[in-house]
Amino acid sequence: MQFHTRLALAATHTMRVTFLIVLTLLPVFTFAQGIRGTIVDETGKPLGFASIFVKQNGSGTTANENGTYEIALDSGHYELIYQYLGYETQVRIIDVDNDFVSVNVTLKPQATVLPTVVVQDGNEDPAYTIMRKAIAKANYHRQQLDSYTARVYIKGAGKLKDYPWLAKRALQKEGIEKNRVYISESVSEVKYTRPNKFEEKVISIRSDGKDNNTSPNQYIFGSFYEPEIQGTISPLAPKAFSYYKFEYLGTFQDRNYEVSKIKVTPRLKGDNVVEGVINIVEGWWSIHSLDINTSKMGIQVYIKAIYAPIEDKAWMPVSHQFRVEGRAFGFEAEFKYLATVSDYKIKLNPALYVDNDKMEVIDEKVQKEEAKKIEQNKPSTAAKKNKDADNLKQLQNRLESGKEITRKELNKMMKEYEKQELKRQKEPEVISDNTFKIDSGAYKKDSTYWASIRPVPLTTEEVKGYQKSDSMATVARRAEEGDTLKASKHKGFQPWDLLIGDTYKVSKHSNFKIHFPMPGFNTVEGWNLVYKVSFGTILQDTNKTRLTITPAFRYAFSREVASGNLKFQLRNQKYRLELEGGRYIKQFNADEPILPIVNTFTTLFLEKNLMKLYERRYIDLNYRRKLSQYVTVNGGLSINRRYMLSNTTNDKLIDRKSVEGYTSNMPYSEELPLTGFGIHNALIGSLQVTARPWLKYQIRNGKKYEIGSSSPTFMAEYHRGIPDVLGSDVDYDRVELGVKHEFNIGVRGHVDVALRGGAFLQSNKMEFMDYKHFLGNQTPFATADPVGSFRLLDYYAFSTRKQYFAGNVHYHFRRFLVTSFPLVRMAGVSENVFVNYLATPTSKNYTELGYSIDGILRFFRLEAVASFRDGKYMDYGFRIGINTAFSVNFSDN
Known part of the structure; x- marks a missing residue:
């Protein structure tokens, strides 16, 4: 029940240069018979992407954008259901023998009937x-549903509609052309097991001719029955x-079902809300179909989905359409995705089984008399207590006891049921468990296979795209096979790698990397130059224990001093051990608030040497271990x-007279007038405990991934300057407590x-760092x-050796000043006060x-800040940053 919606969200995250999206599923047999034809409206206009559902085998397919469809079927007697949003559903009974049967269908506009109830002043719209x-x-x-299996076919088609001329050569080098259609197809087998386990196996993939290098994106599961989807x-x-x-637009008849048409309008347009129409099956109160759109950071996503009653027991999605379009930095692209679901096999949850026509939900806000009767017939208090002894049995009896149940009673029962189910789960902290596999032969299917398996015929434009891609792939493959010099051209070490860096595979589990040399001032x-190389190897494959060795060399041209360090890191999923030593410079603040590249800019162009440095000769030993999934030490x-x-230099690029x-x-420090120091030794120990007691997880292919915002992060730290050991000249104790969290209001x-x-606790002997x-x-x-x-705080003015407290509150508005205008919100812009x-x-x-204004040109943030001391104004300033949506969240992972 969970996979039709996140495909849309997959689409919202695909505004990258990779539109080889997703996976699909359908049988791999070859048929010689079935049904084909064209679906049009009364004027003869093709109804592109109309849905066709085969009742007998739970299969669905979709016409292409020209209204043409084709379904391969075994010989037999079939009932086909033709659907298109806004048009009357049509049912055809077809016999299939030893050949394809031609069935052309004309759909009539949907006749929507308003009820006899008229919405007058003071009355509530029936939609509510x-x-x-x-x-x-x-x-x-x-x-x-306890479980279901299905086969899904997905076709993605995308094209780059425009790009800046500066990117033309790079794109051409990659074989990307303006307005050329790039398509991908995949067939997958999907299995869902309640409450949150999804398995997908990709049977076949075909993607824009680059069949040797393309990796499909995971088919992401979701459901509009969930409160939130990403x-x-x-x-x-x-x-x-x-x-x-919500606005009631009327009711239409779809076979034997009454369907209410509801207009959905956001109270506040922008990201994370949808707009459009959702159709609800009366009595079942399930989704019949939807036609909605949403936006993510200014990228528009249009979604259409059609559901069908599988075995007349559960309405499930049988076709989806997604269109994603957006423009950023001169690039404009459009992507279209089409998914059809077939071969449903469902298993109902026995604890909740009830024929849908037996359970009528009563809205006590409107149907007051019916709700009062139900209230009078409720079990006694003693009977209620029995529910605690056998909650599932009580729930099933209540559902099967009659046709009416109030909304509040149903909500209460389902919450109690889910609470009991959660107690029975082995890992209640796991929100979802997804497994994604690609069959070893998925990329090896030829065009004959795809012609036989494809449920949606290709358009002429898509055929041309495949032909061009296939020819390019052939040329590339021949070049790789026949021209060994060309094939090895970019393999192995090249002299220019010393200047730009590169990574080399040494063996199956080892690699060597030359880091990009980092100059600075x-x-x-x-002027200084930092040069690093690193070697990494997996020591133990079972738990992925990896050893990384990183030597670094640094040369200071004005000091004429060479320095460097050597770092060993041993890590796996449970622990990380680091040993580092050498001679190197360091900022007085160990958190190093100033990036070297930023300091280079401010020093040379603004004449502000903000970074304050000292040198240390040191050995650092750090050990981190996860004591449990909630606690890290x-x-x-x-x-x-x-x-x-x-200072050893006064060089500058711009001499500012001011x-x-x-x-x-x-x-500079207000607490310590002289922050200089003499040569000394320091032995320092530290211990930090981080706890996230309510942390939730997602599992992908057996690996747990934390949902960072699911729990507050609590921290406790202790730092000790140890005197008189190894000549140490420091003696102090510092403790710190902290918490960080994000939540909605x-x-x-x-x-x-x-x-x-x-x-x-004491600070007998210590230096400014x-x-x-x-x-x-x-x-x-x-x-x-x-x-x-x-944002404006001096780096060291208020540093202390006594007590301290720091607090930060960041409020992200859905609507405030500039975001009061819908066009601004739709462009992905948001506002914050902090x-x-x-x-x-x-x-x-x-x-x-x-x-601050977030999301300027999608990626940037502009801040205006004022500072105060004891309530008196001090200063103001402006800052440029990266959109907080891309910022690294605080966690001690």
Whole structure:
């Protein structure tokens, strides 16, 4: 029941250069007979993508965009159901013998009848009663099936409609042409097992001729009966009335079923809501079909789906259409996906089995008399207590006891049922368990196979696209097989790799990497160059234990000093052990708030040498282990000999007359006037415990993936400067507690909160780098985590050796100022307001108030911030960052 919707979301995430989407399923037999024809309207216009459902075998298919269809069937007697949104369903009885039967169908516009009830002033639109019943039964539909199997065929067709001229040569090199249609097809076998397990095996794949290199995307499962689908609110969600307005458009007859047509309108247009029409089967209160659209970060997604009553027991999707279109940075693309589902085999959940015509849902808000009678006939209090002893039996008896049940009673029963089911699960924290496999012969099917298996005939444009792609693939394959020089041209080491970097496969489990050399500039070293290489190998294949060795070389041209370090890392899914040592520079703040590339820009162009550095000769040992899936422990020990550094250069690209020159390399601090230090030793130990007690997971191919926002993150840290061991000159203790979480506040917005507080238990001997520092920023760029960092704070002014507290609150609005305009929201733009607060002995309640616009040109964020101390205005500034949707979430993974 779960796979028709996330295909749409798969489509929303496919605005990448990879439109070889998804997988599909259908039998692999070859038939010599069946039914074919064309579906048109009364004017003779083809009804592209009309749905055809074969009742006898639970199979479905779809006409192509020209209205042409073809179904391969065994000889026999069949009932075919022809459907198209907005048109009357037509049923044909066909006998298939030893050849294809030609059946052309003309569909009439749907006759929608309004009920006798007239919506007058003060009366509620009938759509709300219909939707309340459908929403009340959504949980039932989610749990109705114990399992099902099906075959799915998916065809994706995409084309690049426009691109900037600067990208023309690169695209041509990759064989990508403007307005050329690239298509992909796949056939998959799908199996669902309640409550959350999905298995898919891809039988065959054909994709734009590059059959040796193409990997299909996973067929993603979902359902509009779920409250949310990847953040998009379903019209059948319990909180749907807060997000949508509904309008009754009438009722139409589809065979023996009464279907209500409901218009869905977002109360606030933008991302994560849908708009369009959803058709509800009366009595069943299930989805009959839908025609909706939504947007994700300015990319438009159009979805059509048609359902059918499988074995007259459950309405399941039999065809889907998706159209995705968007424009960004001069690129404009359009993708179309078509999926047909066939060969349904369903197994009902025996605990919830009830003939749908036996259960009539009563809306107590409107049907007050009926609800009162049901209330009077409820079991006694003593009988209610018996439900705790055998909840499933009580629920089944109640469902089978009569035709009427109130919405509230159904909701309560389903919640209790799901609660009991959750207790029985071995892993209740697992939200979904998906398995995706590709058959070894999936890429080897020829055109004859596809001609026999394809349920949707190709259009002329698609045939031409395949012919061109196949010819290009043949040329490429011959070149690879016949020209060994060309085939090996980009294999192995090349001299220019020393300048641009590359990765080389050494063996099956080992690789060697040359990192891109990173030049930079600071006033301590002048121009500097960092050069790294790394070697990685899997030591134990069973648990993927991997060893990585990374030596790094650094040369400071102004200091004329060479330095470097060597790092060993041993890790798997349970632990990570790191040993690192050498001679290297480091920022006074160990969290290193200034990126070297940003410091290079501010130093050379703005004459602000913000990065303050010291040198250490050190050995660091760090160990991290997952004690359980909820608790992680990190321990570290660091042996250091630390040296103060001074500026060695005044070089600059722009000499700003308004700036006095570079500042000293000694950080400025209000608590410690002189932050310089002499050569000394430091032995420092640390311990951190991170807990996420309510963490949820998704499983993909047997591997668990955390759902980061499913639980708050709690942290406890202890840092100890150990005196008189290995000559250590430091003696201090610091403890810190913290929490970070993100959550929604109703329909109004999304909130991120980060709180940290701590204190030094004692600080007998310590240097400035041992103080508690905070993530400040004085550059034009916001590069740190948006939640947990400051925008205008001096990097070291309020650093402390005493108690401290830092709090950050980030509120994401669905509608605020510029997002009051629908066109702005539809372009993927959003607004945020944030507050950052710092309390230390010298900070005087330092506070930042900020406003940001997210999603500018899809990827960027512009912030305006003002700072205050003890409520008095201090400063203001603007910052440029990356869209918070792409920012790294806080977690101690």
